Amino acid sequence: xxxxxxxxxxxxxxxxxxxxxxxxARFSQVDLKQKHVIGGGDFRAINAMGQVPAxxxxxxxxxxxxxxxxxxxxxxxxxxxxxxxxxxARAQLQQWLGFIATELHKAVFVPLLDRQASxxxxxYARDKVANRLGVLEKHLSGREYxxxxxxxxxxxxxxxxxxxxxxxxxLKQWPAVxxxxxxxxxxxxxxxxxxxxxxxxxxxxxxxxx
Ligand SMILES: N[C@@H](CCC(=O)N[C@@H](CS)C(=O)NCC(=O)O)C(=O)O
Numbered sequence: 001x002x003x004x005x006x007x008x009x010x011x012x013x014x015x016x017x018x019x020x021x022x023x024x025a026r027f028s029q030v031d032l033k034q035k036h037v038i039g040g041g042d043f044r045a046i047n048a049m050g051q052v053p054a055x056x057x058x059x060x061x062x063x064x065x066x067x068x069x070x071x072x073x074x075x076x077x078x079x080x081x082x083x084x085x086x087x088x089a090r091a092q093l094q095q096w097l098g099f100i101a102t103e104l105h106k107a108v109f110v111p112l113l114d115r116q117a118s119x120x121x122x123x124y125a126r127d128k129v130a131n132r133l134g135v136l137e138k139h140l141s142g143r144e145y146x147x148x149x150x151x152x153x154x155x156x157x158x159x160x161x162x163x164x165x166x167x168x169x170x171l172k173q174w175p176a177v178x179x180x181x182x183x184x185x186x187x188x189x190x191x192x193x194x195x196x197x198x199x200x201x202x203x204x205x206x207x208x209x210x
Contacts, residue, residue, distance in 0.1 A: 002026040003069075004037065004046055004054040007201035008162065010105060011053035012193055014069050016155040019189035021077035029200065033208075066105075067097040070152040082152045089147060096146045096153040103132050104160050112167035129169055137174040144183070158184035162194070 003018065003025055005011035009032070018025045029038040035050045037043050047054040047064050055063045055072065063069050074083035084090055111117045111125035136157075139146070146153045161181040164171045171178040184190050 001058065002028055002056040004028050004030050004043065004052050004056070005197075006030050006032045006052045007197040007204055008194075009052055010066055010156070010159055012162070012197055013066060013152070013156040013159040014053045014055065014073060015193045015197070016159070016189050017070055017073040017082060017152050019193055020082055020150075020155070021073060021080050023073065023076055029204075031204075066156060067094075067101055070097065070156060074152050081149060082155075084147060084151065092147060093151055093153055097156060099135075100153065100156045100160055103128075104157075108132055109160055109163045109167060112169070113163060133169075133171075133174045133177055136177050140176040140180045142176075144180075150187070154184060155190070158187075158190055 001018075001023060003011065003014050005015060005027055006029065015027065030036070030043045030052055031038055032050070032052065035043045037046070043054075044050050046056060046062055049064065051064070053064070053066060053069045055069045057063070063072050071083055074080070078085070083093055108125050108128050111121050114121075117125075145151065146157060158181060161171065161177070161184075163169075164181075171181055185194065
């Protein structure tokens with residue numbers, strides 16, 4: 001398997017899931033601005049959307065979209081219990097993956113992070129923060145994880161919450177969300193993935209400035 005990623009982007013969630021499952025995987029860094037794979041290759045030939053994550057299997061099949069990539073990685077290592085199979089728990093997993101992907105990732109954080117988004121777009125996104133994080137605050141109060149145990153939804157949520165400081169979203173306003181994020185950052189697979197990608201992010205920034 002080969003995970004196409006960009007440092008500290010949403011593809012970090014898939015790296016965390018791969019570390020959790022200990023599946024043998026290669027990691028190919030993508031320059032998202034130029035849409036090329038560092039080391040060579042047009043990334044649009046891998047994913048016509050030009051977006052990470054993209055997971056290329058050994059037979060050449062490419063899986064895209066966070067929710068699909070994460071569920072695929074989890075399904076390859078069922079013994080790690082990263083995605084419950086019980087019908088209700090599975091629906092709840094998909095509920096949270098959908099919430100994170102659409103209500104947080106795309107509706108809130110992408111516009112806030114996008115330097116080209118207009119003030120009106122940013123305001124529209126910022127208006128949604130209190131409601132979305134309020135929903136999470138209520139759910140996470142008294143809970144360790146989104147579901148009964150650590151799952152791919154936690155890998156994804158921890159990844160998205162990493163963007164709060166860069167977008168001036170003060171998680172301390174939602175104490176249970178803040179405590180959850182801090183807890184997730186201490187989980188060894190997440191700590192390792194964040195540390196590795198933070199170093200790559202700094203290198204990427206330096207390259208782009210040079
Ligand atoms: N719908 C995609 C969105 C993925 C996405 O937004 N990836 C971002 C990085 S976090 C990206 O590649 N952005 C570059 C672009 O959209 O051109 C998914 O859920 O996987």
